[in-house]
Amino acid sequence: MDHFTYEAGELRCEGVPAEAIAAAAGTPTYVYSRATLEGHLARIAAAFAPVDPLICYSVKSCGNLAVCRTLAARGAGMDVVSGGELFRALRAGCPPERIVYAGVGKRDDEIAQALEAGIGLLNVESEPEFENIARIARALGRTCRCALRVNPDVDPRTHRFTTTGTKETKFGVDIERAHAFFRTYGRDAHARLVGLHLHIGSPVYDTAPYVESVGKALALRDALAREGFAVEVLDVGGGFAADYETGRSPSAADYARAIVPLIEPAVRSGLRIVLEPGRSIAANAGILLTRVQYVKRSGDKTFVICDAGMNTLLRPSHYDAFHFIWPVRPGAGHVPPARTREPAMAGLVPQDVVGPICETGDFLALDRAMPPVERGDLLAVFTAGAYGMSMASRYNSVPLPAEVMVDGDAFRVVRRRESLEDLVAHEP
Numbered sequence: 176m177d178h179f180t181y182e183a184g185e186l187r188c189e190g191v192p193a194e195a196i197a198a199a200a201g202t203p204t205y206v207y208s209r210a211t212l213e214g215h216l217a218r219i220a221a222a223f224a225p226v227d228p229l230i231c232y233s234v235k236s237c238g239n240l241a242v243c244r245t246l247a248a249r250g251a252g253m254d255v256v257s258g259g260e261l262f263r264a265l266r267a268g269c270p271p272e273r274i275v276y277a278g279v280g281k282r283d284d285e286i287a288q289a290l291e292a293g294i295g296l297l298n299v300e301s302e303p304e305f306e307n308i309a310r311i312a313r314a315l316g317r318t319c320r321c322a323l324r325v326n327p328d329v330d331p332r333t334h335r336f337t338t339t340g341t342k343e344t345k346f347g348v349d350i351e352r353a354h355a356f357f358r359t360y361g362r363d364a365h366a367r368l369v370g371l372h373l374h375i376g377s378p379v380y381d382t383a384p385y386v387e388s389v390g391k392a393l394a395l396r397d398a399l400a401r402e403g404f405a406v407e408v409l410d411v412g413g414g415f416a417a418d419y420e421t422g423r424s425p426s427a428a429d430y431a432r433a434i435v436p437l438i439e440p441a442v443r444s445g446l447r448i449v450l451e452p453g454r455s456i457a458a459n460a461g462i463l464l465t466r467v468q469y470v471k472r473s474g475d476k477t478f479v480i481c482d483a484g485m486n487t488l489l490r491p492s493h494y495d496a497f498h499f500i501w502p503v504r505p506g507a508g509h510v511p512p513a514r515t516r517e518p519a520m521a522g523l524v525p526q527d528v529v530g531p532i533c534e535t536g537d538f539l540a541l542d543r544a545m546p547p548v549e550r551g552d553l554l555a556v557f558t559a560g561a562y563g564m565s566m567a568s569r570y571n572s573v574p575l576p577a578e579v580m581v582d583g584d585a586f587r588v589v590r591r592r593e594s595l596e597d598l599v600a601h602e603p
């Protein structure tokens with residue numbers, strides 16, 4: 176699963192004690208494990224090897240250059256959703272032909288940036304967007320490859336904020352409209368419509384929604400072929416789950432067992448597959464270290480007030496997301512055997528783990544059974560590598576945290592903690 180484990184009563188990140196990282200880099204700090212990042216990428220690649228996909232890491236899950244460089248160096252492409260992410264992907268050394276670009280609101284300057292970089296695939300989400308891309312490509316004298324994002328109307332049974340493939344979302348076009356889309360735009364000489372794109376939501380804890388949506392996309396491909404339109408690329412999107420709780424999510428092999436047999440025949444006849452995993456690579460490859468500032472009792476409640484909050488990790492308050500949180504040095508008898516909501520262990524007390532932000536919704540966990548903690552204790556928030564730092568904000572004028580990359584027995588700061596001067600640097 177990952178390389179964050181308790182040894183001799185304390186949490187280690189690969190070979191480095193978490194305390195040593197906090198002592199050197201301060202808190203709050205995101206800590207990434209290089210071996211975990213590479214391991215997750217390798218497992219996805221091995222599971223899907225029979226269909227030899229281009230694996231485009233979703234930069235929005237964790238865009239740190241050190242993370243992107245690590246993955247690009249291992250052959251990953253990048254899935255980007257803005258000009259800023261495209262800039263990151265290129266800066267990290269990702270070859271442009273391995274970059275795919277999705278997003279409903281691409282601006283003219285972002286489209287031009289993508290065309291000039293010569294990226295592999297533009298994923299188009301609407302008719303007016305396609306017309307705009309074709310217009311800009313013509314004006315620049317460029318050609319590009321495009322995939323139509325189709326909306327397979329499949330419910331991934333995840334949080335409503337991260338459901339993206341049902342009929343009433345802003346993403347993609349309904350699958351019935353795809354025929355008309357290809358008839359209208361499928362012969363454009365500059366923006367070449369060569370693919371179909373799916374991304375149904377995230378995290379998708381079940382393989383069935385993939386089977387359903389990929390099945391619909393393949394049927395559409397056959398129907399389009401009968402009309403003379405060749406679909407050369409199927410981008411299956413992302414959404415594979417991460418292990419927020421030990422053993423609760425399908426593995427890369429589980430997803431592959433469901434998806435590969437469906438697409439294998441088409442791949443043998445020339446279809447190219449793209450995958451866009453983000454969370455399943457980055458989430459378990461990162462933890463957030465935070466220091467307890469105060470322990471406060473109000474009525475029956477115990478509040479553990481930390482130096483990380485919704486500004487640092489938004490997922491608990493925004494998505495009701497579960498992150499396992501545990502002391503880095505939990506004390507005798509409290510080394511966690513697994514990451515679960517209700518650890519079977521004596522001496523735990525329910526506590527609200529909250530941040531310093533002036534919002535009632537500023538929490539990392541509510542009524543969480545944890546060992547009792549004290550001011551000064553270091554806590555680890557697990558599975559925080561994806562949609563952690565990338566969603567962090569400066570709300571309440573709290574500078575952004577540091578990021579650290581661990582590699583074996585060594586670690587280095589890969590984004591320095593922001594200073595107070597950084598906070599006002601753009602304000603004359």
Ligand SMILES: *Cc1c(COP(=O)(O)O)cnc(C)c1O
Nearest residue numbers: 233277377413414451452453454
């Ligand atoms: C966010 C996103 C992904 C990545 O989703 P994960 O759940 O992190 O795997 C992939 N493709 C698109 C188009 C996305 O918007």
